[in-house]
Amino acid sequence: MAPDNDDNDFLTGRVPEPDAEPTAAERAHAKTFADLIDKTLSGHTPPAMSTDDRTLLEVATVIRAASGNALLDAAKQRSLVEDALRQAIGGAGSSAATTGSVVPITRSRARRWAPWAVAATSTLVAAAVLILWVRTPPRIVTHTVPAAQNLPETWKSRPADALIGPITKEHAGDASARIDTIFADRLDGYRELRLRGRKP
Amino acid sequence: MKFKLTLGVLVVVVATLAWSACKSSQEPTQGSGVTQVTDPADAIDQKLMVALSQAKNFHHKAKVYMSDGNTAAAIASVREILSLRFPDKAPEADDVRNDARALLARLLVGQGQLDEAMNVVNEGLASGRESFFVANLYTVQGEIHQARADALSEATDPAAKAKLVEERHAAIESFDKSNQIDKKLQDQLMENR
Numbered sequence A: 001m002a003p004d005n006d007d008n009d010f011l012t013g014r015v016p017e018p019d020a021e022p023t024a025a026e027r028a029h030a031k032t033f034a035d036l037i038d039k040t041l042s043g044h045t046p047p048a049m050s051t052d053d054r055t056l057l058e059v060a061t062v063i064r065a066a067s068g069n070a071l072l073d074a075a076k077q078r079s080l081v082e083d084a085l086r087q088a089i090g091g092a093g094s095s096a097a098t099t100g101s102v103v104p105i106t107r108s109r110a111r112r113w114a115p116w117a118v119a120a121t122s123t124l125v126a127a128a129v130l131i132l133w134v135r136t137p138p139r140i141v142t143h144t145v146p147a148a149q150n151l152p153e154t155w156k157s158r159p160a161d162a163l164i165g166p167i168t169k170e171h172a173g174d175a176s177a178r179i180d181t182i183f184a185d186r187l188d189g190y191r192e193l194r195l196r197g198r199k200p
Numbered sequence B: 001m002k003f004k005l006t007l008g009v010l011v012v013v014v015a016t017l018a019w020s021a022c023k024s025s026q027e028p029t030q031g032s033g034v035t036q037v038t039d040p041a042d043a044i045d046q047k048l049m050v051a052l053s054q055a056k057n058f059h060h061k062a063k064v065y066m067s068d069g070n071t072a073a074a075i076a077s078v079r080e081i082l083s084l085r086f087p088d089k090a091p092e093a094d095d096v097r098n099d100a101r102a103l104l105a106r107l108l109v110g111q112g113q114l115d116e117a118m119n120v121v122n123e124g125l126a127s128g129r130e131s132f133f134v135a136n137l138y139t140v141q142g143e144i145h146q147a148r149a150d151a152l153s154e155a156t157d158p159a160a161k162a163k164l165v166e167e168r169h170a171a172i173e174s175f176d177k178s179n180q181i182d183k184k185l186q187d188q189l190m191e192n193r
Helices: A024-041 A051-066 A074-088 A105-134 A175-195 B002-026 B046-067 B071-082 B091-110 B114-125 B132-151 B158-192
Strands: A142-146 B034-038
Touching: A024 A051, A175 B046, A175 B091, B046 B071, B046 B091, B071 B091, B091 B114, B091 B132, B114 B132, B132 B158
Parallel strands: A142 B034
Antiparallel strands: none
């Protein structure tokens, strides 16, 4: 770079006089840099540029942002506002996933806790099912024990001959009295059997 | 870190609940065990007592009817005893039924239904086992034969006279059979004592 033409060396080159007429190269460079800034603001930043240009571009961007004039374009603003309003009324933001839209704080917290709540609920349900499955109702254990075959005679069903005896002609019509005797005798044996813990 | 801590707490909670459930299910419930002793088939049971109770009530009912002179109702009540359901092979069943048959036959004789009375007696005599009740049935059978003979006592027809003799002999045979059974059973009872 020549010393009399140091427009390409902005940072270390000579500072021109305030009233000095811009040179053609200075104008061309200014126009190129202005195009670069315009492209950057419109979202079309060139993939490659010189270090000086990049430094100047960053400075220009900071100055622009600091001046408060860094406004989004109308379409972008409208999209963001619509997304925010939609989420506020409970709808899903259409462009949330793609544009990184605004997420309400409460919903953000809920999203953080949702997996834990699901996991805890599932665990408790699993525990309840496990308990119900493992815990069987109280069982009544029945031990069946064969009884001794030699029961007392009075506990057995047996002929009533020994109890009634011969039926004389005089008492032949006393069938009612005989059944009373048989019933009373068998009832005594039945009670004894039951009171001994034996279930007939 | 937070996830691992929470997961660990949940695992501990689940393990504790499962352990407590297993422990409580394995503990024997106090008083839940029941020991049932099976009785021999010849033990007195509820079915026998119910049948005896019903027979007793039908006998009392028949007695009331007889005291009122309502023999037909008394006969119906005694017939109910014959249809009672006793336990299988209960010796009391034969005894109670034969005693009811004897009473029924006497009531039928009182009504003049000698043939029907004889049918009732013969049903009882077919039961097989000898008992004082069977002996009583033979006594009733003898009374029926005697009643038939009495009905023929004034007949002059030779055939009727022959029938009269036949009935008297049958009556004697029945009474002898009754006495024979009574003596046999009494001897057995004496031996058993």
